[in-house]
Amino acid sequence: MQEAQPMSPAGRRIAAAAEELFYNRGITAVGVDLIAERSGVTKRTLYNQFGSKDRLVAVYLAERDRRWRSLVRAAVDACDDPLEAVTAPFEALWTWSGANTRGCAFINALAEIPDPAHPAHRIAADQKLWLLNLFEELAAAAGGPAPAALATRLLVLHEGALAVQPLPIDVLAQTADLARALVRSGAPPRR
Amino acid sequence: MQEAQPMSPAGRRIAAAAEELFYNRGITAVGVDLIAERSGVTKRTLYNQFGSKDRLVAVYLAERDRRWRSLVRAAVDACDDPLEAVTAPFEALWTWSGANTRGCAFINALAEIPDPAHPAHRIAADQKLWLLNLFEELAAAAGGPAPAALATRLLVLHEGALAVQPLPIDVLAQTADLARALVRSGAPPRR
């Protein structure tokens, strides 16, 4: 998984069009013909570059994942205080979901692709597990009492904030506040 | 919207098959032919009963919503302590999502149906707003200081717990614990 995909100009245009369409309209609902037309490219070129729709879907998610991770990493690295760093992904979330009202691309992808054998399924699931792991590392580094439990709770908060994005309510600031409170107080009562 | 749908036997079989298929495979990915075959019914009958696929999708979500709400209502009503009642929906969630690993049907539907004008979109969105409203009512009844803010946070927790369902991690118990801690810390001691 180390390939830096030296995409051709046409390949990049296809990937960009695919991302916009897949995210905003859903993966299954968007046909390859439409993607080709939107990127000003022949269907033949699309298949020369990506081989199949499934592979294009995987590239779409992998590329989005890559960009998102680098945003999160940057937010974490910008923190001096290790306690502050734990909730940095929530700050990144603020930046990431600007005017998006379509929720999380990876959760949405899991909704459309139930098959665990599909490469796109793995990419989407791995993204969540990566974040969970990051939370745990950061929590441990901050010296809290139960880093794994805290990480689980932060992940739930994070995914919850994303999940309600399509609704006409503003939630991000409150969620970030709650996350910070959780981190500061250590992990609340184990039963 | 008060119709109690006196469905015919065939209609009920169609609705049952549609629910199973839509939930487990995704709405767009499932064709009407498959639903008809699974319910042992002709496509003609399906269209006589529901008129269109869109309407069948709406019925699928409405029916699921109805069942879910009655489960939540029952869980709430079973609580004597109004403080305990606030987190009753999390207990209902425990019952609701038995072996489900496909997440929330309504979030998934929103992922596949971006068009706000689609009836199914409204049903899915309304389900979340109903829960938000319920949380606020329960929080207010319990006498807490900021019921609206607490309700928002509980909704985020609830949706987060559902959203991570497809992942191989167990989260429900911890989320319910956190929800209870939130309620307890936000409300003044009873009597």
Add this chain to the structure above:
DNA sequence: GTAGAAGTTCACCGATCGGTATACCTACGA
């Protein structure tokens, strides 16, 4: 005894799905 609702059978519709075949054009490096 008969009307009407519910359901079946089966053929059919145009559109779109993911994917392929063939042939041609063009810029560029050895």
Add this chain to the structure above:
DNA sequence: TCGTAGGTATACCGATCGGTGAACTTCTAC
């Protein structure tokens, strides 16, 4: 100068999509 990689244009494939038309059966209620 020539091969080749990247791209275009166009036509095509079988399968499936959501949806319809028309005639026939079966059961039930008035």
